[in-house]
Amino acid sequence: MLFRTTLSAGFIAAAHALPQAISQISDGQVQVPTATPIQQISDGQIQNPAPTATPVAAATGNYSPLPYSYSQEPYVDSSAVSSAASVAGLPVSAIPGATNAVPPRVSSVVTGVTSHGPYSGTPTTTGAVSNSPAGTAIPALPPNPTALTYNPNGTLNDQQPIPYQPAGGLGTNGTEPVYRVQSDFDYQSILVGLYQEWIELDLFNHILATFSEEEFTEAGLTASDRYLIEFMAVQETGHATLLSNLLGGPGGATPQCTYNYPFTTVREAFDFTQKLTRFGESGVWGFQAHLDSREVAQLLDQSIATEARQQMIFRQFAGLFPMPVWFETGIPQSWAWTLLAPYISECPANSKRLAWQNFPGLNVLNQPNSARWNATQTPLNETVGWGGARPSNSDVPAEDSCVGRNITGEDCSAAISQNRTIPLSYPGREVFLEWENPGKPVGPNNSYITATMAGAPEFVLWVSQLNITYSPLTNISQNGEMWYGQTIQPDVSTYEGDPAINGTMFIALTDADLPFTAFNLSMVNPHVAAGPFLYQAG
Structure with a gap:
């Protein structure tokens, strides 16, 4: 039976597979069916029963969307329609579409301060969802032979299906x-994307609710800038609605959680947010081309293009050059989830669990501090908080601060663009690192466990723009539960005139320096020992 979805005024009514009954426990974590025993492995992942001679079967049966807890019926906002007619000086009947019903959003506009802080309970479910994986790594294979047959010679090599349309393409046959x-790949990819959209919605509203108008003014921002943040929060309600519907509505989607943020000042908030939106955007670029549903990928691209603009805006608010790279990189889902999870403290009982890996934490001890006019002089440990997106400390000595410096090339006040005379980092820079052992609880309700399948780390992997590169990890030592090492920032270019190591980019520790490209970067995951971390290269 074919189940369709429809688009009506931008609303996606997605079909959903009716879920198997689950049991609930008081800490809000979703449990496997009670009639099925659970097997555990050392990293804390939830395992399905060991496979027998019968392979795991896909869910079968009819599919239909489940209702939300609020009315999904499209409605006409009569006050908005009347206002539009008044401004236009026309009767409502003369304005096309004015009386068309509009679908509601999953989340309404937030007002006031919401709950935040660390999780203090004890989880009873831990680890990523899993069902007895067939192997530990995806084997490297040669190119698909059909990928090497097309001749790009400037002519039409195959018969056109209709005039003005060349042959080929996916989803173009009517x-x-x-x-x-x-x-499952689609579902889990969009699910981690929805977790990202929810935190962005909360974060933007939290920034507005936490800091006073005077604090924004001191940071160089106006009422119009504050409204822009407010508008970006409203954008996130649309993104959360879109992804929730693509997941099938409440039966497949996950609700908003409670979060914990590492900043205490406006500038730290902007630095954290430009990093969080960086891995949110890159996390989607890493998987969207691999989705089985090209329709989902289409709509996802249209939402993530907005997030790219948000990331640039927060760089501008932080006094950074708005777009220092030629290409934005993509990262695997497990990288995005590793970066996101430490900032989620608790989730409701009906939250959906993720299958992606949480890698051990990585930190750059001498992370370039964008609050300094000469970031190359950043001392050790000048970040605040925790996690791979921790912001730089904005409380630097007045003579070292670039905020309001009013010297061309040394000022980092909020602006459309700031071009620094002294770059934040440079090729040949010594980078000092620390990282954790696996086995640490992280994420919602402390219910996910960091894990690695890699051997001892030997290299630093730099992921930026279209390329990856490695640098040796040297001077490795251990002090208690923490490991330490260092490396040298590489000097590589994407193309002539485009330094690859730039912007807000990603590093990780690996046990090998294997070659990967933008399209198959997720194959590096079995070799990641710690990370990723957002390195402020520029």
Whole structure:
């Protein structure tokens, strides 16, 4: 039976597979069916029963969307319609679309301060969802032979299906689009994306609710800038609605959680947010081309293009050059989840669990501090908080601060663009690192466990723009539960004139220096010993 989804005024009514009954426990974590025993492995992942001669079967049966806890019925906002007619000086009937019903959002506009802080309970469910994986790594294979046959010679090599349309493409044969996840890969990818959209919605509102108008003014921002943050928060309600619907509505989507943020000043908030939106955007670029549902990928791209603009805006608010790279990189889902999880403190009982890996934490001890006019003089431990997106400390000596410095090339006040005379980092810079052992509880309700399948780390992997590169990890030592080492910032270019190591980029520790590209970067995951961390290269 074919189940369709429809687009009505931008609303996606996605079909959903009816879930198997689950049991709940008081800490809000989703449990496997009570009739099925659970097997555990050392990293804390939840395992399905060991496979027998019968392979795991996909869920079967009819699919239909479940209702939200609020009315999903599209409605007409009569006050907004009247206002539009008044401004236009026309009767409502003369304005096309004015009386069309509009679908509601999953989340309404937030007002006031919401709950935040660390989780203090004890989880009873730990680890990523899993069902007895077939192996530990995806084997490297040669190119698909069909990928080498097309001749890009400037002519039409195959018969056109219709005038003005060349042969080829996916989803171009007239099949009706179905805006719905089509595989576990799709579901888990969009699910981690929804976790990201929810935190961004909360974060933008939290910044507005936490800091006073005077604090924004001291940071060089106006009422119009504050409204821009407010508008970006409203954008996130739309993104959360979109992804929730692509997941099938409340039966497949996950609700908003409680969060814990590492900043105490406006500038630290902007630095943290430009990093969080960086890995939110890059996390989608890393998987969208691999989605089984091309329809889902289409709509996802249209939302993440907005997030790219948000990331640039927060760089501008932080006094950074708005876009120092030619290409934005993509990262695997497990990298995005590793970076996101430490800032989620607690989730409701009906939250959906993720299958992605949480790697051990990595930190750059001499992270370039963008609050300094000469970031190359940043001392050790000048960040605040925790996690791979921890912001730089904004409380630097007045003579070292670039905020309000009013010297061309040394000022980092909020602006459309700031071009520094002294870059934040440079090739050949010594980078000092520390990282954790696996086995640490992180994420919602402390219910995920950091894990690695890699051997001892030997290299630092630099991921930026279209390329990856490695540098040796040297002077490795251990002090208690923490490990330490250092490396040299590479000097590589994407193309002539484009230094690859730039912007807000990603590093990780690996046990090998194997070659990977933008499209197959997730194959590095079995070799990641710690990380990723957001390195402030520029």
